[in-house]
Amino acid sequence: MANIPTFKLNDGNEIPSFGFGTFQIPADGSTYEAVKKALAAGYRHIDTAVAYFNEQEVGKAIKDSGIPRDQVWVTSKMWLQDYKYEDAKKSIATSLQKLGLDYIDLYLIHQPYGPVDEAWQAMEEAQAAGQIRSIGVSNMSAKIWNKWVPNFKVKPAVNQVEFNPYFQQKELRQVLTETQTTLEAWAPLGEGNKDLLNEPLLNDLANKYGKDVGQIILRFEHQEGVIIFPKSVHEARIKSNQEIFDFELTSAEMDAIRALDKGKGMHDPDAPGVGESLLKAYDIHANN
Numbered sequence: 001m002a003n004i005p006t007f008k009l010n011d012g013n014e015i016p017s018f019g020f021g022t023f024q025i026p027a028d029g030s031t032y033e034a035v036k037k038a039l040a041a042g043y044r045h046i047d048t049a050v051a052y053f054n055e056q057e058v059g060k061a062i063k064d065s066g067i068p069r070d071q072v073w074v075t076s077k078m079w080l081q082d083y084k085y086e087d088a089k090k091s092i093a094t095s096l097q098k099l100g101l102d103y104i105d106l107y108l109i110h111q112p113y114g115p116v117d118e119a120w121q122a123m124e125e126a127q128a129a130g131q132i133r134s135i136g137v138s139n140m141s142a143k144i145w146n147k148w149v150p151n152f153k154v155k156p157a158v159n160q161v162e163f164n165p166y167f168q169q170k171e172l173r174q175v176l177t178e179t180q181t182t183l184e185a186w187a188p189l190g191e192g193n194k195d196l197l198n199e200p201l202l203n204d205l206a207n208k209y210g211k212d213v214g215q216i217i218l219r220f221e222h223q224e225g226v227i228i229f230p231k232s233v234h235e236a237r238i239k240s241n242q243e244i245f246d247f248e249l250t251s252a253e254m255d256a257i258r259a260l261d262k263g264k265g266m267h268d269p270d271a272p273g274v275g276e277s278l279l280k281a282y283d284i285h286a287n288n
């Protein structure tokens with residue numbers, strides 16, 4: 001079982017730098033099974049969201065694992081429909097209830113559109129009340145960050161954005177250093193992008209270290225100081241993805257992977273109409 005290092009956030013909390021992502025794992029028992037396997041394999045950090053519709057299964061898997069609550073880091077995220085102040089307070093209460101927890105380790109504003117300031121105020125208050133330990137944002141480009149964050153009392157502990165060797169967020173990472181905000185990667189494996197997995201450089205490094213390409217990518221991200229939580233529903237990958245703490249890429253190898261950056265990802269938070277189309281895509285109150 002891997003000994004997973006922690007990173008210290010700007011609020012002093014220590015987050016396991018490696019965890020398990022649950023986006024697109026259905027709530028038909030599959031999330032429960034996947035999270036159970038991840039916890040059994042040694043993962044101690046689970047990333048979920050209201051809009052993944054699987055918080056309940058995540059919570060049950062954690063409870064049934066018997067692992068003490070303070071040894072598992074749980075992240076969830078508020079969705080767009082709930083950003084008005086009163087709705088945001090309810091969102092936090094509902095996530096706590098669905099997860100079956102007394103507190104959430106990290107809660108994020110999932111998408112930065114609509115009354116983000118009201119949602120943030122509710123999150124600051126929930127943090128002060130001990131319902132959430134750390135608060136953060138997601139999908140904030142440098143432009144969106146500069147619109148909102150200067151007005152926040154508490155600076156986000158993390159900004160969870162698309163990040164992998166093809167999209168290394170160089171401009172944004174510069175901005176985040178000012179508030180000592182840690183970058184969290186979504187799509188750390190490019191969501192299985194074949195071009196990325198077939199990159200000759202990454203394959204050469206995989207051969208050199210006796211690792212697979214996924215492990216080379218994840219190790220690169222870890223050495224960049226980025227928090228990662230790859231998703232897989234397959235036990236072999238759940239295990240292999242965390243076997244990245246027994247080797248180290250050299251600084252020349254890190255530079256070579258840095259040069260793979262294309263400066264552009266799958267998702268552009270600044271594109272016109274993104275907020276509206278995301279709002280339409282996930283109706284979290286459809287079954288209320």
Ligand SMILES: NC(=O)c1ccc[n+]([C@@H]2O[C@H](COP(=O)([O-])OP(=O)(O)OC[C@H]3O[C@@H](n4cnc5c(N)ncnc54)[C@H](OP(=O)(O)O)[C@@H]3O)[C@@H](O)[C@H]2O)c1
Pocket residue numbers: 020021022023024047048110138139160161185186187188189190191192197214215229230231232233234237240241
């Ligand atoms: N904040 C946001 O807006 C946002 C957006 C997207 C994701 N996220 C979070 O970030 C987490 C990770 O991102 P992601 O799930 O989108 O993408 P990802 O972790 O980059 O990739 C997951 C995909 O890669 C495959 N995979 C897993 N391990 C592999 C390996 N070793 N080699 C090759 N393929 C592998 C998985 O397939 P199998 O399952 O079949 O193994 C799955 O199709 C999510 O689960 C979620 O928690 C957040």
